[in-house]
Structure formats: C-alpha cells, structure tokens
Amino acid sequence: MSQFDIQFTFNGETISAISGQSVGAALLAAKQRTLRKTRFNQKGRGVFCGIGVCFDCLVVIDGASNQRACITEVISGMKVQTQVGTNA
Amino acid sequence: MHNVVIVGGGPAGLSAALTAAVAGAPVLLLDSNPRLGGQYWRTPADNFGDQNENHFDLATGLKLINSVKAQSNIQVLSGAQIWSASHKDGVSTLRVIYQGSEKIINTGNLILATGAYDRSLPFPGWDIPGVMTPGGVQSLIKGHGVVAGKRVVVAGSGPFLLPVAAGLVKSGADVVELLEANKSWRWASSILVLLENLSKIKEGFYYIEAISKGKVRARFGQAVVGAYAGENGELESVDIAKIDRNFKIKKVRNIKCDVAAIGWGFTADTSLAGALGCKQVVAKDESVVVLIDSKQQTSITGVFAAGEITGIGGSELSMIEGEIAGKSAAKFVGCAVDISRSDLIIRAKKQRFAAALIKAYPIKSGWRSWLDEQTVLCRCEEVDLADLKDSIVELGATDSRTAKLLTRCGMGLCQGRICGRFVVDLVADQLNISPTDIDRIAAVSRPIITPIPLGVLAAGE
Incomplete structure (x- = not known):
C-alpha cells in the first residue's frame, strides 16, 4: 500500500493524499463525506456513482466550481471547497 | 487506409482495438479514463503497486492492455471526453476535449464501446x-x-x-x-x-x-x-x-x-450512439440498448458497437463482441479478415448467459411502493415524487417527456442518467399506462454528451 505523499486543503483544512487518487477518494479517506450542499434545499451530498456519471460530488477546485471530485486527480497544493449551490 | 476510431478502453474497446490493429487497420482509441481497462479492469496509478489481489482476473486485462500499448498501429488518447457528436453522409464527427482543449475527429469507421454504469x-x-x-x-x-x-x-x-x-x-x-x-x-x-x-x-x-x-x-x-x-x-x-x-x-x-x-444491475450508456443517430431498442430488461446486426454493425453503415451498450452481459461477452466488431471494422476499411464460425459460437454462448442474468435478476415493480411523497427522484434538480405527481394531476402531463419539462426532472447536469429510466416507470404508473419504447428511448436522448465549460470551446480549434 502506498504512503501519503501529497497535501491539499479542503475548506482550509490540510488533507493528505496519495498521488494518483481522485479528490473524492482522498476526501473520503479523510472521512469527509459531504462534498456539496444542494442549491434549493441545502442538502448534503457526497460521492454517489464514483465514476463521473451522476455529478453529485461537485466541489470547487482552485476557484472553479462544478468539478467532479470522483474523477479529478488530486494535485499537491490544490484548494478544494464545499460547493454550496453553484459556488463555494 | 483509413483509421478505425474506437471509443472506450474497457474489455470491448480493448479487444476491438487489438483485433482491428492485428488485422492491419490503424486504430485511434479514445478513452475518458486516465488509464485503460474500463470499469472492470480499473487500476490505480503505478505507485500503488501490484493490484492482482483486488481482481478476479486482472492478468487477462493487463495482457490485453499491454498488447494494445505494444501495437505500433494503435494510438491511444487517454483522458479524452467526447462532449458532442454527429453523423452525416457516412462521416461521424466527434468533438473531444483532450488535455484542456477541443479536438475534432472525423471518421467513416467507428466502433462504440462506451460501457455501462450502475442502475x-x-x-x-x-x-x-x-x-x-x-x-x-x-x-x-x-x-x-x-x-x-x-x-x-x-x-x-x-x-x-x-x-x-x-x-x-x-x-x-x-x-x-x-x-x-x-x-x-x-x-x-x-x-x-x-x-x-x-x-x-x-x-x-x-x-x-x-x-x-x-x-x-x-x-x-x-x-x-x-x-x-x-x-x-x-x-x-x-x-x-x-x-x-x-x-x-x-x-x-x-x-x-x-x-x-x-x-x-446496469444501465448501458448509449448517449454517444444516440447522438450519432444509431437506432436504439428496448431490451428484455426494459433497458435501452444499441441495435446491432450479426457483424456488430449499428443501423449506420460503418458505425459498429460492442460490449455493454448492446445489452448488459459482462466482460467475456464484451470481449468477443469487441473482437467481432474489430474484424468487421477492419474489413470495412479494406483489411483481409473475416468473422469466424467460432467467434459466433462463443458470442452466442455468452449471450445465452446474458439472457439468463436477466431472468435470474428481474427488477419487479414493487419498488415503487417504497417511495414517499418527499422521496427525491431527480438528484440534480431536487425534484421529488410529489412534484412529479403534481405535474400529472394538477398540470395535466400525459407522458414522461411533458412531466420532465414541467418539473425539470432529468434536466440537471447528469441529464437523466440516474433518474431517467425510473421516472418513465413512475409517470406511467401515475397515468395507469405502460411506458412505450419511444418513452424509454426519449429518456436517454442527450444532445450534449458531457457538459463542459464554454471557455474550453472558445479556446478550441
């Protein structure tokens, strides 16, 4: 099993990850399961399909919203934020 | 000789690529994942080490992937997302986002192996x-x-x-x-x-x-x-x-x-085939699949399909379908290759297994009684069962398409990939009718295959 070799932040908190993991996988490994809040009812959502089909794991990455956490490879120094509605 | 373009790097697409290339056709293989293998042979980055423990038979997959990589007449584009496609006068046009910008690929010889996702x-x-x-x-x-x-x-x-x-x-x-x-x-x-x-x-x-x-x-x-x-x-x-x-x-x-x-079970992802205009049909399990002939050719000459999009059947059926589609496409571009009798026998055997799966794991209508009024149907647009009922009882929708337009159910970012299939059943249920094949096929029709930022298009070719 590989070791943590990179770090990124989620809502300002530092998270460790293994190169090659997706943002969603690294966040789940760090017990972060709520990745966005829906735009009408502010309900929490997380990784559902895990393969880029359902668009439920949307997060804001380095200021860009609507990024699918499950298929975006995590990169050292990335700034990831919970997406609330359509923005951070 | 023209390229055979193949979409999808899972068991069907890999088998098709290798077979067509060995027969002499140059191949361009497009895959949306960062690494070949599809969902079945999904592997992590190399730094994760040996993965055999996580698979029943990764050896078969790795052998296929390595053969594809070693074949000098196969070009692989990994991480390539097709966002839109069309077909006119024998030419399929694929608009692909690759490494952050748009690439347009025109081809007269195409194999679709776009797979499936969980139902x-x-x-x-x-x-x-x-x-x-x-x-x-x-x-x-x-x-x-x-x-x-x-x-x-x-x-x-x-x-x-x-x-x-x-x-x-x-x-x-x-x-x-x-x-x-x-x-x-x-x-x-x-x-x-x-x-x-x-x-x-x-x-x-x-x-x-x-x-x-x-x-x-x-x-x-x-x-x-x-x-x-x-x-x-x-x-x-x-x-x-x-x-x-x-x-x-x-x-x-x-x-x-x-x-x-x-x-x-699974839902075939026929979005690309649908955008090109390939005829789709409703299978025994009420899923929408791409119609093919014995050569794996779709209703469009020169466009072939293999694997789960022709009906859910697992990796072995996908591989033999891929091989047959690879031979058909190679022959179509002028290679001396033919589908063998044993290819057809193997495919028939795997198809019988696929049919047995449908019989053994039916999805019965009683699931509809599990829902309450507040149960979310469309996760993207937050439409619940009460909203859907309203569109029928109060607003007078008489089919799933109208119910969708009135509620936005299935009109979010996933474009009904998750809810489209079951909403057709729920609407018909409310109306006390049976869904038609037209209803089911309309629910999977997606002019845009993957939503992309407009900026990427503005910067493209």
Whole structure:
C-alpha cells in the first residue's frame, strides 16, 4: 500500500493524499463525506456513482466550481471547497 | 487506409482495438479514463503497486492492455471526453476535449464501446452522503485504494454485488449485510446455461470464498428501503425489508451502517450512439440498448458497437463482441479478415448467459411502493415524487417527456442518467399506462454528451 505523499486543503483544512487518487477518494479517506450542499434545499451530498456519471460530488477546485471530485486527480497544493449551490 | 476510431478502453474497446490493429487497420482509441481497462479492469496509478489481489482476473486485462500499448498501429488518447457528436453522409464527427482543449475527429469507421454504469432505484434517503452505488464503492477500492466506510451494507440485485462485497471484505471493511432482492431459485431454469459458462461459476466461487472470510451472511429476498442521516447529515442507518417476489415490503428492521452500496444491475450508456443517430431498442430488461446486426454493425453503415451498450452481459461477452466488431471494422476499411464460425459460437454462448442474468435478476415493480411523497427522484434538480405527481394531476402531463419539462426532472447536469429510466416507470404508473419504447428511448436522448465549460470551446480549434 502506498504512503501519503501529497497535501491539499479542503475548506482550509490540510488533507493528505496519495498521488494518483481522485479528490473524492482522498476526501473520503479523510472521512469527509459531504462534498456539496444542494442549491434549493441545502442538502448534503457526497460521492454517489464514483465514476463521473451522476455529478453529485461537485466541489470547487482552485476557484472553479462544478468539478467532479470522483474523477479529478488530486494535485499537491490544490484548494478544494464545499460547493454550496453553484459556488463555494 | 483509413483509421478505425474506437471509443472506450474497457474489455470491448480493448479487444476491438487489438483485433482491428492485428488485422492491419490503424486504430485511434479514445478513452475518458486516465488509464485503460474500463470499469472492470480499473487500476490505480503505478505507485500503488501490484493490484492482482483486488481482481478476479486482472492478468487477462493487463495482457490485453499491454498488447494494445505494444501495437505500433494503435494510438491511444487517454483522458479524452467526447462532449458532442454527429453523423452525416457516412462521416461521424466527434468533438473531444483532450488535455484542456477541443479536438475534432472525423471518421467513416467507428466502433462504440462506451460501457455501462450502475442502475439505481430511488427510496427515501437515497440522496444522503454514504448511500452509494456498488460500482462507486468498487472504483474507490480498485482505482484509489480507498475503502468507502467501516460498516457497509451491500444490497440490490445482480451478480455484481458479489465482487463488491468481496472487495470490501478483502479491504478490511465490515460487510454487515449482503442483500439480494431476488431468490436464488430463479437460476433453476438456467442450469444448462450455467454449465456451458463454467468460467462464470468459477468467478462466482472466487468471490464467495473471499466474502466467506468476513462475517457476512448473504440474505435473499431482502432490500434496503430507507436510509437515515445522523446529526451531521450523513448516513447512520438503513431500513432493511423482507420483500415478496414483486418487491413489496413485508417486514422492516433497522441496522446501523456508514455506507450502503446499492445497485440494481446496469444501465448501458448509449448517449454517444444516440447522438450519432444509431437506432436504439428496448431490451428484455426494459433497458435501452444499441441495435446491432450479426457483424456488430449499428443501423449506420460503418458505425459498429460492442460490449455493454448492446445489452448488459459482462466482460467475456464484451470481449468477443469487441473482437467481432474489430474484424468487421477492419474489413470495412479494406483489411483481409473475416468473422469466424467460432467467434459466433462463443458470442452466442455468452449471450445465452446474458439472457439468463436477466431472468435470474428481474427488477419487479414493487419498488415503487417504497417511495414517499418527499422521496427525491431527480438528484440534480431536487425534484421529488410529489412534484412529479403534481405535474400529472394538477398540470395535466400525459407522458414522461411533458412531466420532465414541467418539473425539470432529468434536466440537471447528469441529464437523466440516474433518474431517467425510473421516472418513465413512475409517470406511467401515475397515468395507469405502460411506458412505450419511444418513452424509454426519449429518456436517454442527450444532445450534449458531457457538459463542459464554454471557455474550453472558445479556446478550441
């Protein structure tokens, strides 16, 4: 099993990850399961399909919203934020 | 000689690419994933080391992937997302986002192998973080070395639940329940098909052996019919019901868990085929699939299809379909190659197994009684059952397309990939009619295949 070799932040908190993991996988490994809040009812959502089909794991990455956490490879120094509605 | 363009790097696409290239046709293989293998042979980055433990038969996949990479007349574009496509006068045009900008590919010889994704059914609480598809849970293990949770309920229907439960047990998770909605006697009428597909039985036993190392007890005739969140808004427990043969609830109990992996077989992703104008049909399991002839050619000359998009049948059927499609496409561009009798015999055998799967794991209409008025149907647009009923009772919708336009159900970012299929059934239910094939095919029609930022287009070719 590989070791943590990179770090990124989620809502300002530092998270460790293994190169090659997706943002969603690294966040789940760090017990972060709520990745966005829906735009009408502010309900929490997380990784559902895990393969880029359902668009439920949307997060804001380095200021860009609507990024699918499950298929975006995590990169050292990335700034990831919970997406609330359509923005951070 | 013209290129054969292949879309999809799973068992079907890889087999098609290798077969067409060996026959002499130059191949361009487009795959949306960062690494070849598709969902079945999904692997993590190289730094994760040997992955054989996470698979029943990764060796076959790696051999195929390495052969494709070693073949000098195959060019692979990994991480290529097709966002739009059209077909006119014998030429298919694919608009591809590759490395951040748009690339336009025109071809007269195309093989579609775009695969499938988990089929979901709605129930109260299925949108709570922690409720996932089995494919999602497995992709986390196989692709990222991450176990989704500690106490996991695996439920739904179909043989895919076995490898997911096995993967979880091997990764150290507690699989607290493994629930198959259908009873095992449904296989009884397919004994001969099982006997001619011994490799499938071997695969099944491989998973059962792995599962038996955990404290798991598989139960039949049970399903997850409700999910509850704790104070943090994340999954805390699920309701498990004994269900009758039509999936109506008999008796409910509640169990604590942090992940529920629930899937009901698969839905073919025919979006690209549909955009090109390939004829689609409704299969026996009421899923929409691409119509093909014996050569794997679609209704469009020069456009072939292989694997799950022609009907769900697993990796072995996908591989033989890929080989046949590869030969057909190579022949179409002038290579001296023919489909052999043994190709057809193998495909027929695997197709009989696929038909047996549909018989053994039917999805019965009783699931519709699990929903309450507030159950979310469209996760993207937050449309619930009450909204859908309203569009019919108050606003007078008489078909699923109108109900969709009135509620935005199925019009979010996923474009109805998750809800489209079951909303057709729910609307028909309200109207007391049966869905037509036109309803089912309309529900999977997507002019835009993947939503992309306009900036990428503005910067493109």
